Amino acid sequence: MNNFKLILAPMDGVLDGVMREVLTSCNRYHYAETEFVRIVDRPVTREQLFKKVPELIENDGCTINGTPVYVQFLGENRETITQSALLAVRLGAKGIDLNFGCPAKKVNNSHGGAALLKEPELIHDICACVRDAVPSDIPVTAKMRLGYENSDDYLFIAEKIYSAGVNALCVHGRTKIDGYLPNTVRWDLIADIRRQCPVTVIANGDIFSRESAERCAEITGCEHLMLARGALYIPNLAEVINNDAEPLSYESLPAVIEKFISVGSASRYPINLFARLKQFLSYIKVHYTRLEQPFRNVCHCDDLTSAVKVLQHDINEMQNEENQY
Ligand SMILES: Cc1cc2nc3c(=O)[nH]c(=O)nc-3n(C[C@H](O)[C@H](O)[C@H](O)COP(=O)(O)O)c2cc1C
Secondary structure (H helix, E strand, C coil): CCCCEEEECCCCCCCCHHHHHHHHHCCCCCEEEEEEEECCCCCCCHHHHHHHCCHHHHCCCECCCCCEEEEEEECCCHHHHHHHHHHHHHCCCCEEEEEECCCCHHHHHCCCHHHHHHCHHHHHHHHHHHHHHCCCCCCEEEEEEEECCCCCCHHHHHHHHHCCCCCEEEEEEEECCCCCCCCCCCHHHHHHHHHHCCCEEEEECCCCCHHHHHHHHHHHCCCEEEECHHHHHCCCHHHHHHHCCCCCCHHHHHHHHHHHHHHHHCCCCCCCHHHHHHHHHHHHHHHCHHHHHHHHHHHCCCCHHHHHHHHHHHHHHHHHHHHCC
16 A cells, blocks of 8 residues: 555646546546646636636536646746636635646747746746735645756756745656657656755656556655556556556446546537547557557547447457456
8 A cells, every 4th residue: 555645647638627537536636637728918717717627617626526626827927827826716726736847839839838947037936926826725836847958957947946935846757858758757856856845746757557656756755646648548547556456457448438438428518529539548558458459440430429339349359258268
């Protein structure tokens, strides 16, 4: 048994209200974060927030099983971000997170996300402005990468964030240039940040199993760990890490997929469920490698109904084959 504080990461285009609902229904997370809400020269509106964070209207800012949801903002304008954060808090957000790690070109070109790692003073000002304005009982956190082109300034950036008074600092142990490349994550540098900055540090990057969570915690000294892709590869990963559960069996997967479809169909804001089902399968097949062929078969379907039929058929076949042994 471990007692890590596990946080469900923000993942733009993937971990929306529907997926948060599915994953928090089969895992206990300390809290979950929304996809980034990008702020340019105007604060977010109520409608935009409700769309990104349906939990605000549906369950007082928590998922159905009670997991608190923090709203993540991204941008360079401290005034409009602060006004957006205040609106989110008034509508029930349980925390605010500030994104200084997104590597997407579209975002970086407009001076947001990881692009700000080149301007630690600006990062400091944004964090300080939001922290000062938001009521003190609401956590304000920040999420950074180790740097833009290299990790030369990781400690300086972390100190700038820490000295702005944030409640926690999440560090994805890669630079912007590293993207998501395998074997580039630097848990040892996260350890330096934790030693240097007396604030809760959340370690993030390449935690895909109980073993890697334990190794990351050992190297970084962090008890707060953030799970992103791994939470999709193994839908009950938090239970695997903290409660000695086995990864869901192939037999249990149809129930998770059904849950995804039923939550997705009932979603207040329509989503392209067929596209999202293919996306979900593309993640879970990383761990459940026998889903590779069913995934390809689903990709040849024209719509959700036929995709679900094909998937049910393929998974039944897999189970029948298993029972023969
Ligand atoms: C498709 C995708 C979307 C992401 N969107 C966000 C985002 O909206 N905000 C953010 O801070 N990080 C975002 N990230 C980064 C993740 O939160 C996380 O830091 C990164 O994937 C490393 O963790 P992992 O190795 O556990 O996946 C995204 C990552 C991926 C793969």
